[in-house]
Amino acid sequence: MGKLFFFDADGTLIPDDAQCRPSAAVCAALEALRRSGHKVFLCTGRPMCEIGPELMSTGFDGIVAGAGAYISLDGTRIFHQTIPLPLLRETVDQIVRCRVSCLLDGTRQLYYAGRGSRVLPWDFPRIEGPEELTGEEDIEKFTARVSRPEELLPLRAFLVRHYELYPSDDGLFCEVVQQGCDKAAAIRRLCAHCGAGLEDTVAFGDSRNDLTMLETAGIGAAMSNAPEEVRRAAQLVTGTVAEDGICHALRRLGFLP
Numbered sequence: 001m002g003k004l005f006f007f008d009a010d011g012t013l014i015p016d017d018a019q020c021r022p023s024a025a026v027c028a029a030l031e032a033l034r035r036s037g038h039k040v041f042l043c044t045g046r047p048m049c050e051i052g053p054e055l056m057s058t059g060f061d062g063i064v065a066g067a068g069a070y071i072s073l074d075g076t077r078i079f080h081q082t083i084p085l086p087l088l089r090e091t092v093d094q095i096v097r098c099r100v101s102c103l104l105d106g107t108r109q110l111y112y113a114g115r116g117s118r119v120l121p122w123d124f125p126r127i128e129g130p131e132e133l134t135g136e137e138d139i140e141k142f143t144a145r146v147s148r149p150e151e152l153l154p155l156r157a158f159l160v161r162h163y164e165l166y167p168s169d170d171g172l173f174c175e176v177v178q179q180g181c182d183k184a185a186a187i188r189r190l191c192a193h194c195g196a197g198l199e200d201t202v203a204f205g206d207s208r209n210d211l212t213m214l215e216t217a218g219i220g221a222a223m224s225n226a227p228e229e230v231r232r233a234a235q236l237v238t239g240t241v242a243e244d245g246i247c248h249a250l251r252r253l254g255f256l257p
Helices: 024-035 085-098 149-159 183-194 208-216 228-233 245-252
Strands: 004-007 039-043 062-065 070-073 076-080 101-106 110-113 139-145 163-167 173-178 201-205 219-223 236-238
Touching (some): 004 024, 004 183, 024 039, 039 183, 070 183, 076 183, 149 163, 149 173, 163 208, 183 201, 183 208, 208 219, 219 245
Parallel strands (some): 201 219, 219 236
Antiparallel strands (some): 062 070, 070 076, 101 110, 139 173, 163 173
């Protein structure tokens, strides 16, 4: 069988926070991989509701969303894990008590919890407290944002016991995912489902939530704009999105002429 290719979205396939298709060169490269018998997966921290039609139209054999909480193959969902309601309620209670701004990523909808919009003007339904949660929100992960790094410390003491944390360099932003539901775990789940080995996988990424994926894959490629520890985890470092770094790496690896 062919290899399984995993591509992060923001900062890897497309510019950060963009709603667009990859460049024409990258789209052609992904199509060439599929024609050669390989499977191509979008592997993103975005929830499904934030993967726009432009990016979806690129053409993928499967989707890993929510940083590993949601997995589909050939249009069929094969794995989905949301934060258990008791833990989610405890988490929101801590968010409110610590007065931290958080964006909660649901499968179908984003929600806001915590401190008012002084930090970020998010325009999403607001969850005032844990008693409002029903479990129907399907929260997969969330993002915390503060004005000063020290504001996150009280909440962090709770989070590290229950989640995996991916902080930004400046300490003002932290992506929070479920334990055992990161991108590396998604690769393992898809390998088991497809009957493939980890040596049959290739992963591309640029963020801290890509680090374990790059370490786990048979071949890990980091974009040149990635943090130093992410670049160290990869077997090769390629160019940026603007430089069509994916295409250059695929040529170096012998997957493109």
